Amino acid sequence: MREKYEDFPENDQKAFPFLQPYIDKAKKEKNYEKLVQGYKDGVFFAFLSEDKLKYADSMIWAANQSRSEDLRIISHIDKGVVYYYHYKKYQLALNEYLEAYKYSKNTKNEYLKYQNLYHIGVIKSYLGYYEDASELFMKCLVYYREKARSVTKLHPNEIYNNKKGYLNSLYQTIICYRHLGKYKEADEAIQTGFSEIGNNPEYDLEKGYFLLSRGISEYRHSRFQPALKNLNEALPAIKSSRDFARLSVGYFYIGKSYSGLKKTKESVVYFKKIDSIFRKHQFMLPELRENYEILIDYSRKEKNQAQQLYYTNQLLKADSIMSKDFIYLSPKMHKDYDTNNLMDEKDKLQKINYLGTIIIIVLIVWAIGLVALLTRRHKKAKEIQQKYVLVEEKFTASQNSEKGTAEAVALPMVEEKRFSLNEDKVEELLQKLKAFEDKKEFTQKGLTIGKLAAQLGTNSNYLSQVVNEYKKVNFNKYLSELRINYITNLLFEDKKYLKYNIETLARECGIASRQNFSDLFYEINGIRPTDFVKKRREELENDGNR
Template sequence: MIKKLVFTLSVTFFKLIFSQEVYSDYYKLRVGYENLEENNNKAFPLIQLYIDKAKKERNYEKLFQGYKDGIFYSSLNDQKVQYADSAIWAAKLSENKDLIGTAYLDKGVVYYYYFKKYQYALNEYLIAYQYSKNTKNDFLKYQNLYHIGVVKSYLGYYEEALSLFKNCITYYHSKTKADLHPNEIYNNKKGYLNSVHQAIICYRNLGQFKKADSLIRVGFSDVGTDKNYNQEKGYFLICKGISDYQKKLYSPAINYLNQSVSSIKIGRDFAWLSMGYFYIGKSYLGLKNDVESVLYFTKVDSIFQKHQFVLPELRENYELLIKYYKQKNDEGKQLYFTGQLLKVDSIISKDFVYLSPKIHKEYDTTMLLDEKNKLEKANSRGEYMIIGLLFLAIILIILLIIRYKMGKDIQQKYRVLEEKFVMDQEEAEKSILISNEKKSGLDENKVEELLGKLRIFEDKKEFIQKGLTINKLALQLGTNSNYLSQVINEYKGVNFNKYLSELRINYITVLLFENKEYLKYSIESLAKECGIASRQNFSDLFYEINGIRPTDFIKKRKQEMDNKIAYEH
């Protein structure tokens, strides 16, 4: 999405140039070079005049545009970076957030497209995203979405990337049919075709080959014979070649891949040139022509040597070369390509270690999807509002039904607990029956003595002590923990923890029934009141013993008391 991207600013700024200032000196200068091809240094005498004029007049929006043009027409990659830095400087002076976001995005694109430095590119994209989050310039938003999608695809997050590219396709395609300036139509079609290409990559890597082939046909149809989109046609030719290779149609694959080479070279996309060479090599390998296959695999290595970058998919290139020279007993070449493979692994590993956590940490997926939804609603607000309202209505009805059933269940449980309390308050307090039947050979006198101590322990509400354990209680009662545990198990019918929990919960339940002041307590305070340290533990035990959560019980008890007061008055 590089070629002529330089001509697109925010919609407002674009119209400023091409409507209000049609006959301005700035416009006249740009007319002199705007139809030159990309990377053509002949544009610079006029670009420099444009920049000098903007500096003199302190017109920072125009100055930004001049530096942006410098990026586009520079033939040297390092010079493009310098102009990108200058564009950021001018944009900041303009204090226009859209221009600042565009400037950072442009610099990221330079790093991505001309250097394939994904780490540097992502840093710029993330800054651009911060500036473009609240922009009304949809083109800028979708530029950012597209390039974030490219990074995600590079990392192998194909489903996430595909979701972004689908939305870019929808947006850009709609704009190619709109009543816009020719340059805007051109840029949007570029965005559309590149998004289609990236979606094909995702489908292919997800194993959805029929969908990939379908989009390839769409790409060819929409590119047509327009030479302005030769580079995009080159991408579709590569994709078609790869598709034919996967179908073992090796000769047609070579034909398509060879057709792509010239336009990809002119566009200076060395990464995809490598991809083309790699699949030409694999196709020759499929035809049992080892000599030609190795020739093209070696071309991939030559590009890697120059740029120190290779797409992860091309790692296999070196495995095939190592295998070939191993069969030829050429230890020198085998050792060399093994070293190259280690370099490839090192570069890919460094990229993935840096990029993966950064893109998830600083470009949160939820925020991205929320932004995407806002943009989609802007295009089809009426339909989405109806669907949304219907969906909310259904959810509301479901929630009301659930709430009604839960309320009815809580009411029933509260009534059961209330009836239990009213019928036998004393039994509710203790809730644990004491059996006088002699059990398992324990000394009857000692058991009776210990049970008496337990009754005193219960009557004095000593069970609300915090941090009470069976060892502490045994010590207080003058016995040992094993003997106390056996007596509680046999004569109370539960283990120590259950015994203690029931005493505490029954105690606090009685307080809530009898004293309305306790209804004002928080759950934490009620837990502490009965000796339970954890709020959650208290709530769980209350529910286990009483069949209702303490919050629901308190709510029902308050309602009952309010109704009683209202009735008395």
């Protein structure tokens, strides 16, 4: 039955008239192994991303019914791939990979282990842990290369899958090399990729990725015309695969190449394409953040303040999304994968050396503890630096946006809302809230919604409704953000505040409790105030030594 549809191309709905009878037969016979395969095929051939997700969920259900550890691994990896590849929801993807990782500890299927290892490497790369990620990809390269060349031992489909695993691992390694500044190694890996693919049309997408990498390399060498040629040749395969993240990368370097040729109008067309992708998918790779900085600068030069404000808001939105990803992914990656991986290695050593001496066991535990401690310190320092940079970039962006005209920061329009409010009264209250913000009256000690309502000549319920609808947060969140953003700006603008202790900073912005201030600062900025002050002092000292 599978032979009737298995040669259809990916995302081709025409496979389903042949696939559905296969699924029905497997269901009727309660053959869960075949049913997992049917739902896996459904993921492959479904055109819509939401349909792929539905089949992935069904795949997990069937795998659980089968009670097969390997089928559970396969199903969770496939669902993770849907989240990663078609949605770029890294948080949800990581959860699936870690679930697969739990089941993979006892499997004898090495292919599944390395497949999951590859996907965890992708998350590490996205987080900026390029050294760690490249180590994982190198392990995958060794495994897939050996398997792909075992032509006498494997089925042709297995050879094909291992070859794809090898090429994808090689491409991810190139990304790591590029971000680590290992350009020579990256260029050598690109050439290896082209040599491995040759003219085989089965690997058109992988060829597209290597063309993209070569185009970026040509741009880096200021060879803009060859860069454009390679980048444009890469786009059709990447578009066809619906990999919007790498499509954005292609557009970005095409725009940069046109900029290098002094063709500003052509470059802006491609930078705007990236904004269109971001609007649709609400995702952006960290390396493309510069795209909005370029568009903001271009709008400023064109004296288009409305566009400047729009792109500033888009940059802040992108920062917010990336910040949430980093805050969630980094600790989870360390806790649920890195630490568990070390413990697994320890368990393996203990099994192998079960009859070993107590001294060896103690040394292993000590080594693991030391590695974990050093890893935590290193990662914490790296996370703090990343979070500080994000706060600094937000501050810079907010400073730029404040340079716009009054029209650019006008009050939100009063629209019809879910509850009945008098438009004139709402407009009047919004004006009062703006004055309240401009005069920094939110720094009052012990300010409550009741007290503020009395000061503004309204009642608590009315004020609460207006804040919820027009500030998009509840009153407590609104007040907390005003206070924390205020003190953050002071720490950036006036170095005398860097000498204050946490209690004084808390009082300065109207927060009575040191702990409450620290928790709110972390919630809003993603970094503790003590860490922020330390990084700010270091930055000023470094600037002074230059």
